[in-house]
Amino acid sequence: MSDNNPFYHDYMGTGGVNNAFSFFGDQNPSIYDQIPTNTQTPHQDFDPSSYMSTLTECLHGSMDYNSLSNVLCSSSEVVCPPLDQGAEIPLTPNSLVSSSSSEAGGEEDSSKSKKDLQGKDQCEDGDDDKSKKVSKAKKKGEKKQKEPRFAFMTKSEIDNLEDGYRWRKYGQKAVKNSPFPRSYYRCTSQKCSVKKRVERSYEDPSVVITTYEGQHNHHCPATLRGNAAAAMLSPSFLSSSQLIPQDVLFAQMLTTPTNQNQLPINYSVYNYQQQPQLGPEYGLFQDMVASLIHKREP
DNA sequence: CGGGTTTGACCAGCGC
DNA sequence: GCGCTGGTCAAACCCG
Numbered sequence: 001m002s003d004n005n006p007f008y009h010d011y012m013g014t015g016g017v018n019n020a021f022s023f024f025g026d027q028n029p030s031i032y033d034q035i036p037t038n039t040q041t042p043h044q045d046f047d048p049s050s051y052m053s054t055l056t057e058c059l060h061g062s063m064d065y066n067s068l069s070n071v072l073c074s075s076s077e078v079v080c081p082p083l084d085q086g087a088e089i090p091l092t093p094n095s096l097v098s099s100s101s102s103e104a105g106g107e108e109d110s111s112k113s114k115k116d117l118q119g120k121d122q123c124e125d126g127d128d129d130k131s132k133k134v135s136k137a138k139k140k141g142e143k144k145q146k147e148p149r150f151a152f153m154t155k156s157e158i159d160n161l162e163d164g165y166r167w168r169k170y171g172q173k174a175v176k177n178s179p180f181p182r183s184y185y186r187c188t189s190q191k192c193s194v195k196k197r198v199e200r201s202y203e204d205p206s207v208v209i210t211t212y213e214g215q216h217n218h219h220c221p222a223t224l225r226g227n228a229a230a231a232m233l234s235p236s237f238l239s240s241s242q243l244i245p246q247d248v249l250f251a252q253m254l255t256t257p258t259n260q261n262q263l264p265i266n267y268s269v270y271n272y273q274q275q276p277q278l279g280p281e282y283g284l285f286q287d288m289v290a291s292l293i294h295k296r297e298p
Numbered sequence: 299c300g301g302g303t304t305t306g307a308c309c310a311g312c313g314c
Numbered sequence: 315g316c317g318c319t320g321g322t323c324a325a326a327c328c329c330g
Contacts, residue, residue: 168302168303171304
């Protein structure tokens with residue numbers, strides 16, 4: 001199958017999973033210029049099976065995100081600070097982010113959702129358009145807090161990949177240096193402030209970059225695909241690839257923690273190539289996506 | 299009619 | 315201070 005897959009040759013080439021990362025920096029080496037070589041291409045002894053077991057632990061809740069990052073970092077020999085700062089990192093196609101913390105999601109929404117509410121609430125108070133606009137302004141000195149974020153890339157014809165949650169588009173912006181617009185989505189669940197951004201890589205239009213921000217405080221809508229939380233852990237799900245359309249040929253999860261100097265470090269966490277023998281792992285990738293964007297019950 | 303999308307305008311943050 | 319850019323809002327529009 002891989003022989004018939006044009007993307008396989010494009011990106012998997014001779015280096016297996018790790019070479020898939022290459023399209024991230026070839027034409028824009030600015031980030032990589034600052035990164036030690038071994039962070040560009042994760043360790044050559046990279047062992048997908050150990051990654052899978054790590055991910056499995058994470059999925060089943062026995063490992064938190066920091067532990068996950070620690071394991072992943074050590075296995076790829078990347079110096080990786082704890083991902084608990086919620087650091088503000090510029091996100092571009094060359095700088096994907098996962099500054100996640102197992103607690104941050106629930107605590108951080110307040111400021112963000114506050115802003116949203118502020119806008120809506122004060123619209124009712126205001127009696128003209130001007131006041132509406134002004135009311136949206138955030139209080140000075142109130143540093144905007146970032147939700148934990150993570151991003152992953154998929155090779156897909158479809159921009160907005162089905163992940164089991166319901167999203168409402170609230171904006172679209174042209175992206176500098178990219179012919180493709182970036183779309184902004186918000187979870188339609190009332191009390192959920194999770195957002196996601198979807199854009200195509202300007203370096204490779206076949207690659208969709210999806211960035212999630214925040215963690216869902218509710219379960220995946222059961223009506224869509226059944227009880228996803230349970231279903232995704234079932235063997236039948238793992239081989240059925242229900243949540244993401246079949247035309248996803250490649251998926252790679254990325255994180256970009258920052259060190260003390262806010263230097264972004266990119267490293268591959270997980271990489272999937274759609275091949276028959278990897279079917280179950282494809283499901284596991286989806287599990288991971290779902291688990292990261294879904295806030296676990298305490 | 300309700301919910302989702304489109305799109306122009308506004309605002310904040312950042313770099314110069 | 316100014317300009318640029320990303321993120322968000324909200325009215326208008328679309329669609330089932």
